[in-house]
Amino acid sequence: xxxxYDNDPNVxxxxxxxxxxxxxxxxxxxxDHGVFSKGKIDFGSDLLIxxxxxxxxxxxxxxxxxxxxxxxxIGLTCAKVLPHSEVTMVDVxxxxxxxxxxxxxxxxxxxxxxxxxxxxxxxxxxxxxxxLTNPPIRAGKNVVHRIFEQSDQVLTHGGELWVVIxxxxxxxxxxxxxxxxxxxxxxxxxSKGYYILKSVKA
Numbered sequence: 001x002x003x004x005y006d007n008d009p010n011v012x013x014x015x016x017x018x019x020x021x022x023x024x025x026x027x028x029x030x031x032d033h034g035v036f037s038k039g040k041i042d043f044g045s046d047l048l049i050x051x052x053x054x055x056x057x058x059x060x061x062x063x064x065x066x067x068x069x070x071x072x073x074i075g076l077t078c079a080k081v082l083p084h085s086e087v088t089m090v091d092v093x094x095x096x097x098x099x100x101x102x103x104x105x106x107x108x109x110x111x112x113x114x115x116x117x118x119x120x121x122x123x124x125x126x127x128x129x130x131x132l133t134n135p136p137i138r139a140g141k142n143v144v145h146r147i148f149e150q151s152d153q154v155l156t157h158g159g160e161l162w163v164v165i166x167x168x169x170x171x172x173x174x175x176x177x178x179x180x181x182x183x184x185x186x187x188x189x190x191s192k193g194y195y196i197l198k199s200v201k202a
Contacts, residue, residue: 013095022049022077029103031071035096041073044194045134048164049077051189051196052132058082065090065154067120067133067147072100072112074132079104079112088126090117119143120150128154132162137169144170145177148199152181155201162188163197171195 015030020041031040056062062085066075069089079087089112091097100114115122120131131151135144151161161178165171175197178185182199189196 015099020046020073020077022053022081025077025080027073027076027080027103027107029071029073029076030099030106032095032099035071035093035099042134043192044164044166045070045073047189047191047194048132048134048162048196049074052130052162053078053081055188056082056130058084061085062129063127064088064130064132065120065123065126065128065151067131067151068092068136069100069114070096070134072103072114074134075112075114076100076103076107076109078132079109080107083111085111087112088123088128089114090120090122092116092118119146120154124150124153126154127156127159129156129159130162131155131159134164135174137165141170141173144174148174148177148181152201157201159201161199161201165195165197166193167195168193171197 013032015032017030018040020027020029064078064085064087066089069075069091075087075089104112135147165174175185178199185199187195188198
């Protein structure tokens with residue numbers, strides 16, 4: 001059985017295009033089998049994008065990391081809306097990365113770097129102002145908590161970890177883990193059982 005968090009999903013490719021909008025910005029995206037949320041953006045990612053961008057409008061250059069980027073909706077929307085920022089997008093899934101690169105190129109986005117990485121292993125030598133993640137819940141709590149722990153390593157002082165997670169899929173334990181790592185964790189937004197959590201690195 002193949003999963004979206006596998007390195008190489010063993011399912012037939014059948015790409016499907018759709019458009020995603022944030023305010024007056026439109027992205028034309030492609031998804032596929034073997035990639036999280038095929039055919040349309042999932043509610044959690046949309047909530048994370050809108051909440052983050054509403055509170056962080058365009059301004060000075062920031063470095064943003066999108067962990068578990070999938071076909072790219074979070075990182076590419078941030079890159080398009082925040083043209084002065086540098087966005088790094090990582091995922092373990094090779095098909096997702098191929099889609100993300102094609103989606104980046106077709107939307108003429110030139111401030112997003114995309115690379116393969118298991119959690120944040122591949123970019124531990126870099127520093128970021130923000131880490132955004134819709135974590136791979138089905139990969140297990142250990143993987144999700146590892147993303148939180150590695151976020152602490154790559155965030156600058158004052159940097160922020162933003163996480164979207166459903167209450168029924170472990171929000172309370174995720175919030176507790178973030179509190180333990182960063183000394184703070186707050187609920188920024190909640191809708192339809194989804195929560196946006198934020199921790200700030202002291």
